Amino acid sequence: MADHFTESLNVARMHASSTMKAAQKAAELRAQGHSVTDLTVGEPDFDTPKFIKEYAVEGISKGITKYTASSGMPDLRQSVAEFYAMCFGAEIDPGQVAAACGGKQALFNAACTLLNPGDDVLIPKPYWVTFPEISTFCVANNVFIDTMETGFVLNADQVKRSITDRTKLLIINSPNNPTGRVIPPDEMVKIVEVCAERGVYVLTDECYLFFTYKPTEPYSLAVLPKELRDLVCIAGSFSKTFAMTGWRIGYTIASEKWTKAMVKLQSHSATHPTSFVQYACAKALRDTEKTLNAVASMLEEYAERRAWFIPALNTVDGFKCAMPEGAFYAFVDVRGLLGDRFKTSADVAEHLLNEAYVVVTDGAAFGAEGFLRLSYAASMETLRGAVDRMHRVFGKK
Ligand SMILES: Cc1ncc(COP(=O)(O)O)c(C=O)c1O
Structure with a gap:
């Protein structure tokens, strides 16, 4: 029998999660054997205490x-x-x-x-x-x-x-x-x-x-x-x-x-x-006591990563990133890269993915064209590797 399913109007108006789409793209590239650095995840990389x-x-x-x-x-x-x-x-x-x-x-x-x-x-x-x-x-x-x-x-x-x-x-x-x-x-x-x-x-x-x-x-x-x-x-x-x-x-x-x-x-x-x-x-x-200690030790790790990652991002040509006061995301202004080579931040993200296998989320998904979101809920090794790859693709200031 033919499938006559159509989404309800309320659901049809919604969009699939674009942050999930980027994560899926990373998984696909990994499955093809590429060494992918995924900075899209909005998820702590720590285990539950x-x-x-x-x-x-x-x-x-x-x-x-x-x-x-x-x-x-x-x-x-x-x-x-x-x-x-x-x-x-x-x-x-x-x-x-x-x-x-x-x-x-x-x-x-x-x-x-x-x-x-x-x-x-x-x-x-x-x-x-x-x-x-x-x-x-x-x-x-x-x-x-x-x-x-x-x-x-x-x-x-x-x-x-x-x-x-x-x-x-x-x-x-x-x-x-x-x-x-x-x-x-x-x-x-x-x-x-x-x-x-x-x-x-x-x-x-x-x-x-x-x-x-x-x-x-x-x-x-x-x-x-x-x-x-x-x-x-x-x-x-x-x-x-x-x-x-x-x-x-x-x-x-x-x-x-x-x-x-x-x-x-x-x-x-x-x-x-x-x-x-x-x-x-x-x-x-x-x-x-245990709960607060667990939170404090995770926060300490995030703080260390932030202290290294944000200044490091600012050494990538065309990247500008303010120090975040909370959460675990770097929100990078890449408008300096837009022009003939890249029209949108999505183009910048795609280039990074195709040339260096680093996956990031395009700011347009959050209503901020010209920006990229990079999660630092990732190990220092991953973050260092990602910045190296970015230097290779965009150059170093
Ligand atoms: C701002 C914000 N609110 C809510 C959530 C959802 O969290 P939960 O896993 O509790 O549903 C997220 C997850 O990424 C988030 O970033």
């Missing part, structure tokens, strides 16, 4: 293998609230926390329970690829705020200028993927205040929360006073912080009303994240 794995095994042994509440186990919700109290002094009620299958599902739950068709969603540009796709799925309109003029750091004035009567939501992400920029805490508060004046909600993706480099400190909007926090949903994730991308666990922190809506939605979709993973995460968050 051993003690967290052991807690998961303990959970399985104890028979924590059945359904939990759709909101997540009470113990996990409580431990997230306690962890934010300990790290930031935030006062969160466990009823404001809901478990999700990764930060991505947390974002989806938040957007899908708030947005109606025709609502405007403010998204600072450059943006993480999934943000516009989520609001597109919700049949909302993406309204981009260009942050080039402020060095990719969103400020309250830019938000204020962009709000209209149709604006329902602002999505922010600090530390930012792809730029590595961090919005200073006082500016974050101003941004939420500007939104609150106009009844605009804020969805803050805090998945790189703990990866900020000194002197920048982690800052969570969980510390806002209640009247402001009621407009905010935090999408949190264990993926990057604890090198647990494959475990698929994250959470939201939002008002009780918003949380209830998200739990209702989740009860008819994923139901909840894996039970023994929830168990392991609750245990890990309570094992604070």
